[in-house]
Amino acid sequence: MWGLVVSKYISIWLLLFASYAVVGQNIKISGTVTDSQSGEKLIGATVYDVDTEQGTVTNAYGHFTYQHKSSNRLHLRISYVGYATVEMQLSPKSDTTLRIDLQQQWLLDEVTITAEKHRNFSSVNALQFISPGDLPYPSIKPDVDILNVIQNLSGVQPGLEGAVGFSVRGGNQDQNLILMDNIPLYNTGHLANFVSIFDPYAINSMTFYKGGFPAEYGGRVSSVLDIYMKEGDMKAYHGEVNIGMFSGKIALEGPIVRDRSSFLVSYRRSTVDLMLKGIYALTRDNSQFLYSFHDLNIKLNHKVNDKNHLYLSAYQGQDHLRTQGHNSFRANDSTIRSYNSLYFNRWGNRSLSFRWNHIFSNTVFYNATLAYSGFEYLLSNDNDIRDNDLVNFKDAFLYRSGINDLVMKHDLDIHLNNNSRLKTGLHITGHSFEPVIWEQERI
Numbered sequence: 001m002w003g004l005v006v007s008k009y010i011s012i013w014l015l016l017f018a019s020y021a022v023v024g025q026n027i028k029i030s031g032t033v034t035d036s037q038s039g040e041k042l043i044g045a046t047v048y049d050v051d052t053e054q055g056t057v058t059n060a061y062g063h064f065t066y067q068h069k070s071s072n073r074l075h076l077r078i079s080y081v082g083y084a085t086v087e088m089q090l091s092p093k094s095d096t097t098l099r100i101d102l103q104q105q106w107l108l109d110e111v112t113i114t115a116e117k118h119r120n121f122s123s124v125n126a127l128q129f130i131s132p133g134d135l136p137y138p139s140i141k142p143d144v145d146i147l148n149v150i151q152n153l154s155g156v157q158p159g160l161e162g163a164v165g166f167s168v169r170g171g172n173q174d175q176n177l178i179l180m181d182n183i184p185l186y187n188t189g190h191l192a193n194f195v196s197i198f199d200p201y202a203i204n205s206m207t208f209y210k211g212g213f214p215a216e217y218g219g220r221v222s223s224v225l226d227i228y229m230k231e232g233d234m235k236a237y238h239g240e241v242n243i244g245m246f247s248g249k250i251a252l253e254g255p256i257v258r259d260r261s262s263f264l265v266s267y268r269r270s271t272v273d274l275m276l277k278g279i280y281a282l283t284r285d286n287s288q289f290l291y292s293f294h295d296l297n298i299k300l301n302h303k304v305n306d307k308n309h310l311y312l313s314a315y316q317g318q319d320h321l322r323t324q325g326h327n328s329f330r331a332n333d334s335t336i337r338s339y340n341s342l343y344f345n346r347w348g349n350r351s352l353s354f355r356w357n358h359i360f361s362n363t364v365f366y367n368a369t370l371a372y373s374g375f376e377y378l379l380s381n382d383n384d385i386r387d388n389d390l391v392n393f394k395d396a397f398l399y400r401s402g403i404n405d406l407v408m409k410h411d412l413d414i415h416l417n418n419n420s421r422l423k424t425g426l427h428i429t430g431h432s433f434e435p436v437i438w439e440q441e442r443i
Contacts, residue, residue: 028362028415029090030065031098033058033078039234039259042102043205044128045080050087054418060228061309061357063365065415068092078102081130095362097306125211127153132206143242143249146206147188147196150225155210163193168210171222179217180227181299181313182409183351186375190293190319191246191270197317197349201240201251202266202297204230216411216423229313231301232262247271247293261302269294273320286326293319309357318348331387338386347377353407363416369409376402394443404432 033045041062048055049066051074058064068074074090083102090096132146147164150156159165165173165188178185180198188197209217209224217224230253237254251266273292280288295317302310321344328338353371360366378400385393411425 026067026069026417027092028065028067028095029074029076029092029098030063030095030359030362030415031100032062033064033080033100033102034062035083036101036103037233037235039262040204040231042080042083043228044130045078045102048077048079050075050077056415056418059365059413061365061367063357063359063413065363065365067415067418097362126207126209128205128207130205132200132203143200143244145196146198146200146203146227150208153208153210156223159193164189164196165193168223175220175222177217177220177224178227179225180315180351181229181311181353182355182369183313183315183353183371183373183407184405185315185349185351185373186403187317187347187349190295190317191272191291195246195293197295197315198227199249199251199266199268199295199297201249202229202264202299204228214423216425216427218427229297229299230264231311232264232299234259234262243271245271256300256302259303261300264297264299266297267294288322288324290322291320293317307359311353311355311357313351313353313355315349315351317350318346321345335387338389340382340384340386342380342382344380345378348375350374350376363414365413365415367409367411367413369407369411371407371409372405373407374402374404376400391443394441396441398437398439400434400437402434404434406430406432 033042034040035042042058043060043062045058046055047057047064047066049068051072056064056066074092076088076090077085078100079085080102082104084105086100086102129149132144132149145164147166151158151166155169157167159173167173168176178188189195190197206225206227213220213224232253234255235258237252239252241250242248247268247270249266249268253262253264255262270293273290276290296315298314300312304310323343325341326338328336331337351371351373353369356368358366380398382396384391408428409425411423414422416422
């Protein structure tokens with residue numbers, strides 16, 4: 001009896017060892033896919049084995065891993081939307097690391113579309129947009145607004161006409177998780193939510209989840225919008241300048257050390273207040289209404305070596321609303337009475353993150369993030385009555401609220417085989433709430 005049991009256990013261990021030996025014969029092909037002109041990592045590029053009809057895609061940092069039997073010749077096809085496809089013939093004898101550069105190709109080959117009767121239908125819960133700023137979306141805004149693109153998807157309900165807010169399948173707008181370079185943002189609109197805070201020039205890609213959120217996002221009620229900024233061109237300097245009805249922008253990117261480190265800076269500011277100031281200067285009106293907003297995006301990245309990469313991302317954006325009024329008249333022969341009012345309102349986001357990418361092996365990719373994100377809302381009002389410039393009545397108040405987050409993330413991406421991948425990690429967020437701070441002065 002015991003001999004039979006022992007022989008079964010030995011058989012099982014022999015089978016496991018044989019399976020491990022077979023797996024051990026597989027070699028691992030890993031590497032990064034980048035833009036040949038700028039060195040920008042290409043997110044979601046396809047790496048396809050023509051012979052076995054299997055493949056993989058690059059992660060959010062352009063890295064991929066593929067397992068291949070060492071006894072076979074390898075025929076890889078690497079493709080990405082808007083880029084020329086590259087094919088490679090390899091005969092690897094051991095684990096191999098590749099760096100694949102793709103060239104932009106806007107002239108596409110002829111596409112033939114055929115259709116057949118659908119047997120099954122499933123809802124698509126995750127949609128990825130590559131270079132969303134290049135989408136031909138009609139708008140009176142100077143740039144394509146990526147949140148307006150989201151509003152046109154099925155299952156997404158826009159807010160007020162022309163606004164950039166959205167809700168998904170009955171949820172509220174505050175139930176959407178919006179991330180930019182792994183940092184949560186709480187305010188996403190300017191100009192009464194007519195313009196979003198995102199500069200399309202600085203956006204590399206975005207992925208929108210309408211349901212079935214991956215566990216790495218920690219759960220959400222309505223939707224998740226995951227946005228990654230460009231890293232900056234590592235080979236040449238270039239940028240853009242534009243001005244529109246509501247805002248103007250200047251952006252620049254280029255290498256700090258060629259093929260090693262780069263930067264991207266984008267600054268956008270409203271032009272509404274500048275036009276209003278010109279009107280008030282001509283009319284000499286004592287009662288004024290001024291509104292302005294701005295966005296500043298900064299991205300730095302440095303390639304330490306083939307296994308280590310450092311990133312620094314920063315964003316700061318604010319809205320300013322200011323109204324002031326002044327009226328005076330003669331109360332009697334000896335008194336000139338004046339009424340003065342000043343209203344000021346400010347709100348906006350600020351964020352800073354540091355990320356470290358490390359490749360432990362051909363199958364293990366690690367990313368560490370330390371970030372800060374904050375939102376502040378401030379409102380003040382100051383009214384007074386003066387007789388001959390002496391204050392005889394004053395009523396002023398200050399209201400402030402906000403939230404500050406300190407985020408630490410550790411993410412491991414483990415390639416088990418060509419059909420399975422394990423993503424695990426640890427996310428810790430410390431929230432600091434400032435519900436209401438109220439100060440009032442009355443004379």
